[in-house]
Amino acid sequence: MSSASATLDGERPHAAAVKALRVHRRRQWWPYGYMAPVLVVLGVVFGYSFVEVVHYSFYAGSIGSLVWVGTANYRELVSDPQFVHSMFNNFKLLLTVPIVTILALAIALMINTTFRGVRQYRAILFLPYILPATAMGLSFSYLLQGNGVLDNLLTTMHLRFLIHDWLGSPSWVMFSIGGVIVWQQLGFGVVVFSAALLAVPGETVEAARIDGASWWVVQRRILIPQIRRIIEFFVILQAIIVLSSVFTYVYVLTGGGPAYSSSVMEFYIYQNGFENGSIGIASAGAVVLLAVSSVFIALYLWVRIRAAKEGR
Amino acid sequence: MKSTYSSTRLSRPRSRFATKAISALCVGAMGLAIAVVPAATQASASSKTNINYWFWGESDIPGITKWMSQRIATYEKANPGVSITLVPQSNTTIISSFTLASQSKSGGPDIDTQWATLPTLLPALQGDVTPISNYVPSSETKHWLNTNENTIAGKVYAMPLYLIGVPLVWNKKLFVKAGLNPNVGPKTWSQFLADCAALKKHGITPLGMGNQDGYFGAWMFAIYEKQLLNSVTQLTQGVANVGSSQAKLLSSLTTMYTMLAGLIKSGYVNSNVESLSLNQGWQLFPQSKAAMSFTTDGNVLSWAKAVGEANVGVTAPPIWGSGKLASTYDTTQSSDEFLASWSTNKAAAAKFLAFLHTPANMVALNKETGAFPADNRFPTSDITDPLAKALDKLDTSGTSVWLENDIPPQIDSNADLPAGQLITSGSGTPAAAVALWKQQLQKWQLEQPTQFSLFKKWATG
Numbered sequence: 001m002s003s004a005s006a007t008l009d010g011e012r013p014h015a016a017a018v019k020a021l022r023v024h025r026r027r028q029w030w031p032y033g034y035m036a037p038v039l040v041v042l043g044v045v046f047g048y049s050f051v052e053v054v055h056y057s058f059y060a061g062s063i064g065s066l067v068w069v070g071t072a073n074y075r076e077l078v079s080d081p082q083f084v085h086s087m088f089n090n091f092k093l094l095l096t097v098p099i100v101t102i103l104a105l106a107i108a109l110m111i112n113t114t115f116r117g118v119r120q121y122r123a124i125l126f127l128p129y130i131l132p133a134t135a136m137g138l139s140f141s142y143l144l145q146g147n148g149v150l151d152n153l154l155t156t157m158h159l160r161f162l163i164h165d166w167l168g169s170p171s172w173v174m175f176s177i178g179g180v181i182v183w184q185q186l187g188f189g190v191v192v193f194s195a196a197l198l199a200v201p202g203e204t205v206e207a208a209r210i211d212g213a214s215w216w217v218v219q220r221r222i223l224i225p226q227i228r229r230i231i232e233f234f235v236i237l238q239a240i241i242v243l244s245s246v247f248t249y250v251y252v253l254t255g256g257g258p259a260y261s262s263s264v265m266e267f268y269i270y271q272n273g274f275e276n277g278s279i280g281i282a283s284a285g286a287v288v289l290l291a292v293s294s295v296f297i298a299l300y301l302w303v304r305i306r307a308a309k310e311g312r
Numbered sequence: 313m314k315s316t317y318s319s320t321r322l323s324r325p326r327s328r329f330a331t332k333a334i335s336a337l338c339v340g341a342m343g344l345a346i347a348v349v350p351a352a353t354q355a356s357a358s359s360k361t362n363i364n365y366w367f368w369g370e371s372d373i374p375g376i377t378k379w380m381s382q383r384i385a386t387y388e389k390a391n392p393g394v395s396i397t398l399v400p401q402s403n404t405t406i407i408s409s410f411t412l413a414s415q416s417k418s419g420g421p422d423i424d425t426q427w428a429t430l431p432t433l434l435p436a437l438q439g440d441v442t443p444i445s446n447y448v449p450s451s452e453t454k455h456w457l458n459t460n461e462n463t464i465a466g467k468v469y470a471m472p473l474y475l476i477g478v479p480l481v482w483n484k485k486l487f488v489k490a491g492l493n494p495n496v497g498p499k500t501w502s503q504f505l506a507d508c509a510a511l512k513k514h515g516i517t518p519l520g521m522g523n524q525d526g527y528f529g530a531w532m533f534a535i536y537e538k539q540l541l542n543s544v545t546q547l548t549q550g551v552a553n554v555g556s557s558q559a560k561l562l563s564s565l566t567t568m569y570t571m572l573a574g575l576i577k578s579g580y581v582n583s584n585v586e587s588l589s590l591n592q593g594w595q596l597f598p599q600s601k602a603a604m605s606f607t608t609d610g611n612v613l614s615w616a617k618a619v620g621e622a623n624v625g626v627t628a629p630p631i632w633g634s635g636k637l638a639s640t641y642d643t644t645q646s647s648d649e650f651l652a653s654w655s656t657n658k659a660a661a662a663k664f665l666a667f668l669h670t671p672a673n674m675v676a677l678n679k680e681t682g683a684f685p686a687d688n689r690f691p692t693s694d695i696t697d698p699l700a701k702a703l704d705k706l707d708t709s710g711t712s713v714w715l716e717n718d719i720p721p722q723i724d725s726n727a728d729l730p731a732g733q734l735i736t737s738g739s740g741t742p743a744a745a746v747a748l749w750k751q752q753l754q755k756w757q758l759e760q761p762t763q764f765s766l767f768k769k770w771a772t773g
Contacts, residue, residue: 063415065438065762076758146584168524168586170739255525258586258733259740276722277411278759
C-alpha cells in the first residue's frame, strides 16, 4: 500500500506537471492564433499586392496584353528625366520636415501653459489637418495663382517685386507645394507635441524652477529632452509622409505641372499606371518608391524598438 | 472564499458560453445578411436593366449634362424597365477612368464618353469597344455626322452627339477701346499680331487662355501644327515612326512652338496663363479681361449672354501656316459615346443612344445649350440667332480637322500637354519641347508595344 501510495503520489505531480506544460505550450501559441486573422488580411492586402507589383514591374503593356521585358522598366526609370526629377522633388520636399518640426515644437512649447482659450487655439491649429484635400486645393489655387489673392495682397502692400505665378512658375511651384504641406502638417505636429508635453511630470519642471531655471532653460534642458522620443517619431513619420503621401497636394494644386516640374514619384506612378495604363513602368516606380521609403520605415521601427527597450 | 471561487469559476464558462453564443448569433446574422441582402437586391435588380453611363461634355457644351439628365428621365419614364445612372467625368478622368475599367473588364460603364478618334479607336483596336453599328442599323447611323472620325473598316465604333467648331472670338467693345475695327476679326497671322499689339498698347490682355492643365498648348498644337501639314497622315506616320516622317514632324513642331513662344514673350497672352486651367483662362473673356480667345461654339454662345451678343465677333483662327491643311477649319464631334465591350447591356444601351438622336432630342439639345447636333436631320433653318448662324456657317464651311484627335492619348497627355507648358511657363525652349515629344514617343513605343503596333498598323492603313 505504501509503495502503491508512493507511486500514486509520485505520478500525480508528474501528470500535473505534464498537463501544466501542455497548457503552457498551448498558451504559447495563443498569441499567434489571435494574430492569425490580421496576418492573413495583411498577407492578402499587402503581401499579395507587393508580389504582384514586383511581378508586373518586369512587364510592358497593359493588363491583358503584357509583354515580358525583364529589367527594362528599371533601366527606363533611371534614364527617364521625369522620374529622376520626380524623385528629386520628393527629396526637396524633405526640407519641409525640419520646418514643420521646429515650428510645431515652438508653438507647442508656447501654448504649453494654461491661458484663456488654449483649447480653442489648439483646435484652430489642428483644423487645416482635417480639411479635405479638394477644398484645400481649390482654396490654395485661388490664393497662389498668378494675379491671385496673394499677388493682389502683395500689390496692395506695394510689394510688387514679390509677385510671382506661385503655381505656374517651375522655379516657385515646389516652394508653394512645400508651403501648403507645412501649413497642413503643422497642426498635427502641434497636437502631437502638446500631448507629449502634457505627459511630462509637473514636478520636474517645478523642481527646476525652484532651482532658479529660467523659462528658456526649462524648455531647452527639461521639456525638449523629455519629449525627444516623440520628436524622433514625428520627424521620421513626416519624412515617410513627404516621400510617399504627397500625391494629393500635387494632384489638386498643379497636376504635376507645369511640364512635370512639380511631379513627385507618386504622381509619376499614377500617371503611368492609371492614365496611360502602363502597368509595368508604374510598378517599377512603385518598387523604387517602396525601397526609398523602406529606409525611413526601418529607421522608424528602430526608434520605436529602442524606445520600447528604454521604457522597459 | 470557496463559494466565491466556485461562483467565479462557474461564471466564467457561462460567460464564455454567452460570448460564443452571441458571437455565433452575430456571425449567423451577418452570414444571413450577406446571403439574403444581395439575393434580394438581385431580385429587384433583375427586373430592371441598369445602364451605367460615364458622361463628359460640360466643358465643351455648358448645360449638356442637364440636357442629358432630362433625356434620361424621359427615357426611363417611357421605358420603366431601364434605369440609367449618369456619372459625369472631368477632363482629367475621362481617359484614365476608362483605361482602368478596361483593365479589369468588369464593372465600369456600359456607355462611355471618350474624345473622338484615337482616344476611342485605340481602345477599340484593343477590343475594349464594341462597334455601335453592330446594334444600330445603318438606316439610323447614316444620319449621324462626322462618323468618319470613329470608323475602321466600315464599322462605326461610336456615336457623335454634337459638333463643335473652335473659332477665334473677340470682344468688340475692347477692340473699339484699342482703336481697332470692331466688325473685322483677324484673318491672317500678321493681322492677328497687329491686333494683339494694339490691344496690349491700350493695357488690354489680347488673348485670354489657361494652360495649367496643358490644354491651351494642346489647342495650339491642334490648330497651328495642323496648318504646317499637308495631311493628317504626316502626323500619324510621324508618331508611328515610319521612315523619315518623325524627323519631319519634329521639325514642324519646332516651328510651331517657336511661334507660341513668340506670343508668350510678346505678352500677348494673359500673364497667369500657366496657373489657370483652360476653363479658368476662358473666363477672362466673359469678364471682359481679355479681348480674344480660342474657344468652342458652346462657350461663345454662353459668353455672348455675359458681354452682350452685339459685342461678340467670331472668325476662323487666323491663318499662320502654309500646309495644305492650313485652310481647313477646326470642327469636330470632339467627344463620342460608345459601348464598352464587356457590357452585358449593349443592346439596351445602344437603343438609348439612338433615342438621343431623335429629332425632338436634337432640337432640344440645340435649344437648351446652343450646341449643333451631329445629325443631318436637325433642321439648321431653326437656327435664327445671328451669332449661332455665324458659328454654324464656320462649322459647315468645308473640310475640318482637329489634329489632337489623331495622336494617341498617352502622347497627348505626356508630350503634347507638357511641351506646351514648357513654352507658356517660359521654362523651356522650343527645342526642349520637341525633345520632350521625341522622348515620349520612344517611351510609348517601349511601354505599350502592343498598342504601338496596333497604332502603326492603323496609321499605315
